[in-house]
Amino acid sequence: MNKKIAIIGSGFSALSASCYLAKNGNSVSVFEKNDTVGGRCRQLKKEGFTFDIGPSWYWMPDVFDTFFADFDKKTSDYYQLDKLSPAYKIFFKDEVITIGDTLDKICEEFDRIEPGSSIALKKFISKAQTHYDIAINKVVLKPGVSPFELVTKETVSRVDQFFKTISGDVRKHFKNPKLISTLEFPVLFLGAKPSSTPSFYSFMNYADFGLGTWHPKGGMYEIIKAMKTLAKSLGVTIHTNSPVSKINVTNKKATSIVVNDKTLEFDIVLSGADYHHSETLLDQQYRQYSEKYWSKKTFAPSSLLFYIGFDKKLKNIQHHNLFFDTNFETHAEDIYDNPKWPKDPLFYANFPSETDASMAPKGCETGFFLIPIAPGIEDTPQLRVQYFDIIMKRFENLTRQNVTNNIIFKESFCVKDFIKEYNSYKGNAYGMANTLLQTAFLRPKLKSKKINNLYFTGQLTVPGPGVPPALISGKLVAELITKHHKN
Numbered sequence: 144m145n146k147k148i149a150i151i152g153s154g155f156s157a158l159s160a161s162c163y164l165a166k167n168g169n170s171v172s173v174f175e176k177n178d179t180v181g182g183r184c185r186q187l188k189k190e191g192f193t194f195d196i197g198p199s200w201y202w203m204p205d206v207f208d209t210f211f212a213d214f215d216k217k218t219s220d221y222y223q224l225d226k227l228s229p230a231y232k233i234f235f236k237d238e239v240i241t242i243g244d245t246l247d248k249i250c251e252e253f254d255r256i257e258p259g260s261s262i263a264l265k266k267f268i269s270k271a272q273t274h275y276d277i278a279i280n281k282v283v284l285k286p287g288v289s290p291f292e293l294v295t296k297e298t299v300s301r302v303d304q305f306f307k308t309i310s311g312d313v314r315k316h317f318k319n320p321k322l323i324s325t326l327e328f329p330v331l332f333l334g335a336k337p338s339s340t341p342s343f344y345s346f347m348n349y350a351d352f353g354l355g356t357w358h359p360k361g362g363m364y365e366i367i368k369a370m371k372t373l374a375k376s377l378g379v380t381i382h383t384n385s386p387v388s389k390i391n392v393t394n395k396k397a398t399s400i401v402v403n404d405k406t407l408e409f410d411i412v413l414s415g416a417d418y419h420h421s422e423t424l425l426d427q428q429y430r431q432y433s434e435k436y437w438s439k440k441t442f443a444p445s446s447l448l449f450y451i452g453f454d455k456k457l458k459n460i461q462h463h464n465l466f467f468d469t470n471f472e473t474h475a476e477d478i479y480d481n482p483k484w485p486k487d488p489l490f491y492a493n494f495p496s497e498t499d500a501s502m503a504p505k506g507c508e509t510g511f512f513l514i515p516i517a518p519g520i521e522d523t524p525q526l527r528v529q530y531f532d533i534i535m536k537r538f539e540n541l542t543r544q545n546v547t548n549n550i551i552f553k554e555s556f557c558v559k560d561f562i563k564e565y566n567s568y569k570g571n572a573y574g575m576a577n578t579l580l581q582t583a584f585l586r587p588k589l590k591s592k593k594i595n596n597l598y599f600t601g602q603l604t605v606p607g608p609g610v611p612p613a614l615i616s617g618k619l620v621a622e623l624i625t626k627h628h629k630n
């Protein structure tokens with residue numbers, strides 16, 4: 144293949160696709176609207192503090208290894224990866240659960256909370272491991288072209304796992320509400336309620352308890368830096384500050400894109416920007432999905448985020464911390480069923496400087512706080528302040544310390560920023576959820592049905608939200624392009 148290919152956006156999926164397509168001999172140009180690459184995974188550096196703006200959980204290390212191995216590289220060629228021990232802490236109203244770095248340690252913790260529960264846990268994780276092997280080695284590697292892709296010996300014998308839910312499954316085996324919340328947490332990465340997520344997705348529990356939580360020294364942005372270096376070494380040209388404002392089409396063929404008022408011609412166009420936005424770059428008749436289609440889909444939450452520099456080390460925290468001291472069902476209703484600001488939100492906080500001294504000045508702490516909220520809801524400075532106060536009070540109580548007087552600076556990011564920075568549909572943080580009706584061939588397609596040489600990748604298409612799926616999405620679309628455009 145020797146095609147001139149334009150890629151819109153520079154998130155994980157776009158960078159991944161750029162590497163595979165360049166390796167196959169194409170001339171690849173990436174156009175990113177922002178001044179740095181990485182999409183949702185950018186970096187904020189301020190007064191000696193380093194923040195990952197978006198993703199912070201490095202799960203499924205095998206997927207990253209496979210990506211770099213496809214180019215005869217190793218992750219260690221680019222960044223140092225450390226397994227976190229413990230993986231994370233969960234704060235409940237009256238108790239803290241610590242998730243260790245091995246299944247044995249986690250079993251001990253489960254038995255402490257509910258004697259004997261480790262027996263059920265081992266069985267649950269063993270089944271989750273089987274699901275992981277099928278999902279990662281078979282299901283997610285399919286391009287979502289046809290329903291028959293899902294029909295394999297392994298999936299047919301587990302068809303019930305697509306119709307039962309994680310929530311039901313967990314409750315069948317565990318009675319303690321804290322253990323139930325602990326086991327339901329990983330599927331939140333898929334963007335929907337556990338009661339709307341098929342049991343098959345318990346493979347996320349294996350990713351969590353089986354494979355563990357890792358940290359690239361220097362933060363998640365190190366992965367982006369690695370991919371940029373790799374892409375450039377393969378000959379990819381990267382243009383930042385280059386928003387694409389139009390995809391021109393003639394006779395069902397994308398002929399050119401408009402970037403900063405210049406028209407640039409290409410053989411193939413691939414968009415790694417949010418799918419909904421990408422289609423708005425086309426004239427109406429070339430769009431595949433209507434506004435009504437998008438409005439009916441279940442989107443992953445948006446988020447209210449705070450990036451905070453503290454002038455001291457904080458106590459009683461780990462690198463990753465979940466604050467599950469309020470009712471998750473009520474918060475989930477406020478995200479999915481009746482979108483509004485949650486009264487008592489759950490939240491998540493990470494302090495990468497707990498395990499990685501390079502992330503903060505000496506004696507200081509880098510803090511990232513996240514409240515999941517419904518996409519598209521009102522976002523005002525007053526609401527941001529109100530919710531900052533709510534979570535800081537809870538944080539201080541649960542970790543038994545005062546921190547508000549130790550804040551050097553704080554920055555926030557919410558619905559309006561997701562729209563402005565990433566052209567995100569309704570300000571979603573991480574794409575379209577993986578529910579039964581939004582899985583595999585039921586998701587928006589990698590290839591346009593209306594334009595022969597236009598493709599899409601990223602968290603709104605297959606396989607779905609998250610960094611590992613984005614890496615896979617880039618590979619899948621590159622394979623599809625290669626298959627369709629062999630010389």
Ligand SMILES: Cc1cc2nc3c(=O)[nH]c(=O)nc-3n(C[C@H](O)[C@H](O)[C@H](O)COP(=O)(O)OP(=O)(O)OC[C@H]3O[C@@H](n4cnc5c(N)ncnc54)[C@H](O)[C@@H]3O)c2cc1C
Pocket residue numbers: 151152153154155156157174175176177180181182183184196197198199200201202385386387388415416417420446448513564565566572573574600601602603607608609610611613
């Ligand atoms: C706060 C937050 C926390 C998260 N936590 C985790 C986590 O811990 N672990 C995990 O695995 N995943 C996590 N995720 C999800 C993960 O970050 C995403 O699924 C993934 O990064 C999406 O990559 P992508 O390639 O689909 O798109 P994006 O990263 O959104 O990239 C799209 C790019 O397109 C650009 N663009 C848009 N419009 C145009 C245009 N017209 N012209 C040019 N460029 C354009 C955007 O600027 C952006 O750079 C998190 C996401 C967020 C937001």
